[in-house]
Amino acid sequence: MRSAESEVTGGVETVEGFRSRARCWLADCMPRLETGAVGPERSDERYAEERLLQRRVFDGGFAGICWPTEYGGLGLDGAYQRAFDEESLPYDMPLSFNIPTFGILAATLIDFGTPEQKARHLPAILRGDELWVQFLSEPTGGSDLAGCITRADRDGDVFMVSGSKIWSSAASVSDYAMCLVRTNWDVPKHRGLTMLLMKIHQPGIQIDRIRQIDGSMEFCQEFFDDVAVPAADVIGDVDDGWSVATRLLLHERVAVGGGSPYTSGRSMTGSTSGVDRSLLRLAQSVGRSDDPRVRQLVAANHVEHRVQGHLVDRVTAGVSAGRMPPAAGSLTKLFHAVSIISRARASLEIGGIDTAVWAVDSEGPGRRLGEASLQRQAMSLGGGSNEIQRNIISERVLGMPREWAGDREVAYRDVKRNTMPTGPGRPGDQQPNPRDRNQGDDLS
Amino acid sequence: MVEVELSEDQDLFRATTRKFLEAECPLTTVRALADDTVGFDAGFWRKGAELGWTTLLVSEADGGGSLSGNGLRDLALVAEEMGRLVSPGPLVPTNVVAWAVSRGGSAELKARVLPGLVAGTTVAAWAPSAAGAAFETVAGGCRAERSGDDFVLSGVKGPVEAGAQADHLLVAAATDAGPTQFLVDGNSPGVTVVPMGSIDLVRRVAEVHLDQVRVPANQVVGAEGGAAADLERQWQIALVLQCAETCGATQQVLDMTLEYVADRFSFGRPLASYQALKHRFADMTMWLEASHGTTTAALRAVQDDAADASELASGAKAYVAANAPEIIQDCVQMHGGIGVTWEHDIHLYLRRVTLNRAMYGTPADHLERIAVLLGMDAA
Numbered sequence: 001m002r003s004a005e006s007e008v009t010g011g012v013e014t015v016e017g018f019r020s021r022a023r024c025w026l027a028d029c030m031p032r033l034e035t036g037a038v039g040p041e042r043s044d045e046r047y048a049e050e051r052l053l054q055r056r057v058f059d060g061g062f063a064g065i066c067w068p069t070e071y072g073g074l075g076l077d078g079a080y081q082r083a084f085d086e087e088s089l090p091y092d093m094p095l096s097f098n099i100p101t102f103g104i105l106a107a108t109l110i111d112f113g114t115p116e117q118k119a120r121h122l123p124a125i126l127r128g129d130e131l132w133v134q135f136l137s138e139p140t141g142g143s144d145l146a147g148c149i150t151r152a153d154r155d156g157d158v159f160m161v162s163g164s165k166i167w168s169s170a171a172s173v174s175d176y177a178m179c180l181v182r183t184n185w186d187v188p189k190h191r192g193l194t195m196l197l198m199k200i201h202q203p204g205i206q207i208d209r210i211r212q213i214d215g216s217m218e219f220c221q222e223f224f225d226d227v228a229v230p231a232a233d234v235i236g237d238v239d240d241g242w243s244v245a246t247r248l249l250l251h252e253r254v255a256v257g258g259g260s261p262y263t264s265g266r267s268m269t270g271s272t273s274g275v276d277r278s279l280l281r282l283a284q285s286v287g288r289s290d291d292p293r294v295r296q297l298v299a300a301n302h303v304e305h306r307v308q309g310h311l312v313d314r315v316t317a318g319v320s321a322g323r324m325p326p327a328a329g330s331l332t333k334l335f336h337a338v339s340i341i342s343r344a345r346a347s348l349e350i351g352g353i354d355t356a357v358w359a360v361d362s363e364g365p366g367r368r369l370g371e372a373s374l375q376r377q378a379m380s381l382g383g384g385s386n387e388i389q390r391n392i393i394s395e396r397v398l399g400m401p402r403e404w405a406g407d408r409e410v411a412y413r414d415v416k417r418n419t420m421p422t423g424p425g426r427p428g429d430q431q432p433n434p435r436d437r438n439q440g441d442d443l444s
Numbered sequence: 445m446v447e448v449e450l451s452e453d454q455d456l457f458r459a460t461t462r463k464f465l466e467a468e469c470p471l472t473t474v475r476a477l478a479d480d481t482v483g484f485d486a487g488f489w490r491k492g493a494e495l496g497w498t499t500l501l502v503s504e505a506d507g508g509g510s511l512s513g514n515g516l517r518d519l520a521l522v523a524e525e526m527g528r529l530v531s532p533g534p535l536v537p538t539n540v541v542a543w544a545v546s547r548g549g550s551a552e553l554k555a556r557v558l559p560g561l562v563a564g565t566t567v568a569a570w571a572p573s574a575a576g577a578a579f580e581t582v583a584g585g586c587r588a589e590r591s592g593d594d595f596v597l598s599g600v601k602g603p604v605e606a607g608a609q610a611d612h613l614l615v616a617a618a619t620d621a622g623p624t625q626f627l628v629d630g631n632s633p634g635v636t637v638v639p640m641g642s643i644d645l646v647r648r649v650a651e652v653h654l655d656q657v658r659v660p661a662n663q664v665v666g667a668e669g670g671a672a673a674d675l676e677r678q679w680q681i682a683l684v685l686q687c688a689e690t691c692g693a694t695q696q697v698l699d700m701t702l703e704y705v706a707d708r709f710s711f712g713r714p715l716a717s718y719q720a721l722k723h724r725f726a727d728m729t730m731w732l733e734a735s736h737g738t739t740t741a742a743l744r745a746v747q748d749d750a751a752d753a754s755e756l757a758s759g760a761k762a763y764v765a766a767n768a769p770e771i772i773q774d775c776v777q778m779h780g781g782i783g784v785t786w787e788h789d790i791h792l793y794l795r796r797v798t799l800n801r802a803m804y805g806t807p808a809d810h811l812e813r814i815a816v817l818l819g820m821d822a823a
Binding site: 289375 | 725
């Protein structure tokens with residue numbers, strides 16, 4: 001399976017040897033991207049294609065470079081992964097596996113899964129057989145994650161799950177989810193949660209797609225109606241799901257920031273993200289490359305993009321050396337979100353009228369960036385809003401006093417909260433659950 | 445801290461520098477130097493040189509060297525510590541000139557100039573730009589003509605850091621062969637140094653007027669007409685050291701402001717408990733950590749003479765210089781009325797980063813350079 005020729009020092013292949021072997025393999029086995037292309041847009045068909053691409057990477061012996069060997073990985077350090085990332089830039093890679101499957105959910109499973117869970121899923125993930133999603137946010141509020149009210153009631157060897165989750169990317173084409181549920185209403189909110197490993201396509205789960213501002217249909221909402229989850233599929237301990245969720249969020253911030261050891265190929269944000277030339281091309285296409293204001297905007301956004309990579313490198317090194325708390329991952333997440341805003345603003349400024357009005361059927365950068373600007377706040381909301389990140393940075397990185405909260409040391413059933421809204425296509429069947437005597441009374 | 449991880453030697457070097465600066469040049473001393481025309485104490489500079497502040501960019505053969513082999517990165521530690529205490533002393537110009545002479549000076553020139561610079565008994569200034577042009581990669585504002593064995597230099601350069609204090613001036617001038625650097629003795633006939641005012645309390649800046657100044661040919665530094673590459677490298681060195689200093693100054697202000705809002709109460713609660721302020725601290729921390737990160741990346745690129753060193757040095761300058769004064773101004777705001785008084789030390793820092801923002805090019809100057817590097821034809 002693995003190429004026999006490689007530079008080996010004392011039985012261990014050198015990074016450069018690994019790099020050159022990867023270079024040859026990529027050239028032989030992976031499709032090249034057109035010059036300057038960033039890769040195909042995500043669609044259902046694309047996800048299916050990426051499963052096959054991931055299988056190719058696995059069969060070539062380049063999957064899970066930093067993953068533990070007992071679960072199908074190569075057990076190498078980050079230098080090997082970086083070498084592979086750099087070599088893979090010109091190729092069409094299965095990048096949608098990176099987030100959330102590799103960088104967030106597999107990472108969390110590695111930390112918290114039982115040996116049986118890991119053996120069952122990690123190799124399958126690396127083979128491209130399983131895409132995972134996170135079922136965390138609920139329609140009643142995304143920022144207060146620990147306030148989740150999707151419930152799981154123990155019934156012998158299974159938990160019966162009822163409720164709803166939202167903002168899961170591509171759940172409809174994925175296989176498994178980590179689902180945060182409330183298993184105990186008599187304790188304060190963080191202590192009554194459990195993380196479940198949930199098969200997505202099974203009776204009792206309805207998945208609706210959400211159409212986003214930019215027309216994309218990737219986000220989903222799920223409705224659970226007495227979904228049976230085996231007790232053996234609890235990740236971590238019952239009622240200790242918050243520990244798992246906290247680690248998951250940490251992996252998320254690191255991965256979104258571009259610092260995960262478990263992802264592979266070009267990152268959206270790290271030093272291997274390459275140079276984004278979209279504003280430069282926009283300036284050229286509207287003939288404003290010699291406008292001093294446009295030049296400043298293009299250069300400033302280019303600098304910000306490079307600085308983001310430098311910040312990711314810094315935080316990754318700082319956290320792994322123990323010189324920064326893990327919560328420092330929020331710095332990169334916030335930076336990424338804020339720089340998307342500044343880029344969107346710059347694109348409207350540079351493109352002018354071309355970002356708002358175009359010839360019918362135009363595929364030009366003006367239209368693309370104009371439409372993308374409508375969606376600019378998405379990264380400032382998803383994965384913990386900017387406001388949440390600022391709370392985390394000020395409280396857990398800088399040690400400033402925590403915000404007042406009305407739900408500390410109070411049994412969760414006595415906490416004021418929103419009601420689960422009625423789901424699309426499910427009129428009237430989300431009545432307050434009689435098993436929870438307080439749910440739904442806080443608006444009365 | 446600009447670099448996340450330091451070697452043991454670097455850690456020790458940094459600690460020694462910090463201890464020395466805290467003992468020899470606390471902020472009260474900086475304030476006391478505000479009306480001093482020189483702006484630094486000669487004994488202080490000599491002792492700093494003994495700690496290694498002036499040897500790091502000089503080759504071992506010329507009496508310099510660094511423990512780590514990464515002299516620029518070690519020197520950036522000094523710059524950062526000097527930022528932390530807004531220290532006086534011509535760190536950037538002396539080191540830039542020492543580097544240039546060690547690299548391109550004749551044996552005779554090195555023997556005459558480097559021992560003094562390394563020992564800290566003399567200091568040097570660097571005059572790359574035409575008066576009024578803070579950032580210029582061509583040798584503007586001065587012409588040099590051949591005259592027998594000498595060159596004759598005429599022009600006006602500025603702003604030149606430590607111009608009036610310098611024993612030696614490294615002047616970039618245009619010759620028929622191209623840009624050329626000359627090491628001019630500060631007291632040569634025809635050299636008039638006109639001190640300028642500066643927003644910083646202790647950093648002295650001057651305009652240097654050269655009127656038919658005769659400079660012997662053996663004081664050409666580098667090849668006649670071939671200074672472009674050295675000048676580029678000198679800009680990079682100056683920029684990354686300046687960024688390190690700015691980062692050090694800004695970190696100090698952010699740290700002291702964080703302490704202040706934790707201790708200060710209003711409406712019966714600490715200022716630090718207000719979310720409106722916490723979120724601003726989060727943003728300031730993000731900008732400053734990003735500044736540290738990009739300064740580290742630029743430092744390494746310049747140290748290693750990487751292909752993208754120019755872009756990273758200008759990028760770091762543009763980013764750090766745009767953000768640091770804003771962070772400190774917001775820290776002034778966090779302090780309330782005391783923040784806008786002479787009595788409070790914060791203005792010492794604000795002055796330093798405001799000078800650094802503009803000196804060696806403004807953010808806009810460096811963004812324009814990046815636009816060119818990105819392939820946007822010069823405007």
